[in-house]
Amino acid sequence: KKRTFSGIQPSGDIHLGNYLGAIRNWVRTQTEYDNIYCIVDLHAITLPIDPQELRQNIRRLAAIYLACGLDTRYCKLFVQSHVRQHAEASWILGCFTPMGWLNRMTQFKAKAGENQETVGAGIYMYPVLMACDILLYQTHLVPVGEDQRQHLELTRDLAQRFNHLYKQEVFTIPEPLIREVGARIMSLTDPTQKMSKTNPNPNSRINLLDDPKTIKQKIARATTDSLRLIRFDPERPGINNLLTIYEALTERSREEIEAEFEGKGYGELKARLTEVVVATLEPIQRRYQEYMRDPAELEAILRAGADAVRPIAEATLQRMKDVIGLG
Numbered sequence: 065k066k067r068t069f070s071g072i073q074p075s076g077d078i079h080l081g082n083y084l085g086a087i088r089n090w091v092r093t094q095t096e097y098d099n100i101y102c103i104v105d106l107h108a109i110t111l112p113i114d115p116q117e118l119r120q121n122i123r124r125l126a127a128i129y130l131a132c133g134l135d136t137r138y139c140k141l142f143v144q145s146h147v148r149q150h151a152e153a154s155w156i157l158g159c160f161t162p163m164g165w166l167n168r169m170t171q172f173k174a175k176a177g178e179n180q181e182t183v184g185a186g187i188y189m190y191p192v193l194m195a196c197d198i199l200l201y202q203t204h205l206v207p208v209g210e211d212q213r214q215h216l217e218l219t220r221d222l223a224q225r226f227n228h229l230y231k232q233e234v235f236t237i238p239e240p241l242i243r244e245v246g247a248r249i250m251s252l253t254d255p256t257q258k259m260s261k262t263n264p265n266p267n268s269r270i271n272l273l274d275d276p277k278t279i280k281q282k283i284a285r286a287t288t289d290s291l292r293l294i295r296f297d298p299e300r301p302g303i304n305n306l307l308t309i310y311e312a313l314t315e316r317s318r319e320e321i322e323a324e325f326e327g328k329g330y331g332e333l334k335a336r337l338t339e340v341v342v343a344t345l346e347p348i349q350r351r352y353q354e355y356m357r358d359p360a361e362l363e364a365i366l367r368a369g370a371d372a373v374r375p376i377a378e379a380t381l382q383r384m385k386d387v388i389g390l391g
């Protein structure tokens with residue numbers, strides 16, 4: 065079986081973009097592959113975060129993975145910092161990463177924003193750590209959202225360069241697995257930006273744990289335009305985004321959806337979308353509450369996951385060190 069690896073940062077509330085771009089796809093293909101899914105907490109400290117909140121977020125994310133349907137029979141679930149090899153490999157690979165390659169990464173610039181001088185260096189090194197997460201497990205496929213394409217390209221380049229330098233297949237070269245529908249859900253308040261956990265405006269995203277009333281309000285406030293025509297059109301990012309979410313959740317064709325709303329107003333679209341979002345999240349939230357009631361079980365699952373993947377990571381790290389001449 066081919067191996068998949070992916071992860072989400074416990075940096076805030078998990079939203080519909082994370083679900084449609086990542087988790088839902090992991091669940092759908094879990095029986096086809098040998099899966100490793102991570103809670104990437106070392107990535108979550110690249111921007112300031114309260115310790116209590118980080119600890120909570122890690123547990124919540126574990127419960128969300130399970131509530132969304134990831135099954136420990138098919139997937140190993142673990143917390144990144146429980147497997148020390150990630151941090152160690154990251155230092156090593158960082159020494160083989162040209163600064164120019166990191167300078168080209170757009171996410172670093174977007175996240176550092178105005179604070180280029182004061183932001184921690186971790187945000188700059190982030191793509192190297194992400195490359196190690198993937199490469200340590202000899203991953204074939206990386207199911208992610210569209211925003212991670214550039215980091216994945218870098219991962220491939222770094223792996224190829226390292227293998228070439230030492231004339232050995234130390235790393236498997238991974239491929240991105242980016243689905244057509246749902247790979248880039250946009251912010252509800254600024255549909256030219258992607259939906260993100262770390263956007264300071266809570267109305268910009270629908271969280272998986274939002275109650276129906278909150279969902280209704282957020283969708284009601286979502287940015288649209290004054291054209292009043294309900295069509296998939298990238299030139300009209302607000303409406304396009306609402307329709308894309310509807311498309312991803314209903315799994316109907318664009319023609320059908322446009323026909324459904326022929327001659328109808330934005331109010332109708334927003335009401336239907338609200339219904340569909342609420343109906344999708346309701347069973348997830350119910351299962352989430354069940355998992356959160358048993359912290360000991362969550363801990364046991366994460367511990368077993370880390371114990372299962374550690375030897376894989378260690379074997380790759382050893383090979384890295386061997387070819388370099390370390391140890």
Ligand code: ATP
Pocket residue numbers: 070071072073074075076081082083084085086207208209210211212246247248249250258259260261262263
């Ligand atoms: P942060 O603001 O902390 O970076 P994020 O929302 O970007 O949070 P990540 O933890 O960085 O979430 O990404 C987790 C996964 O979710 C990745 O596979 C990423 O590609 C996917 N993802 C994130 N945002 C979206 C989105 N708006 N649409 C589709 N997929 C997304």
Ligand code: MG
Pocket residue numbers: none
């Ligand atoms: Mg992100």
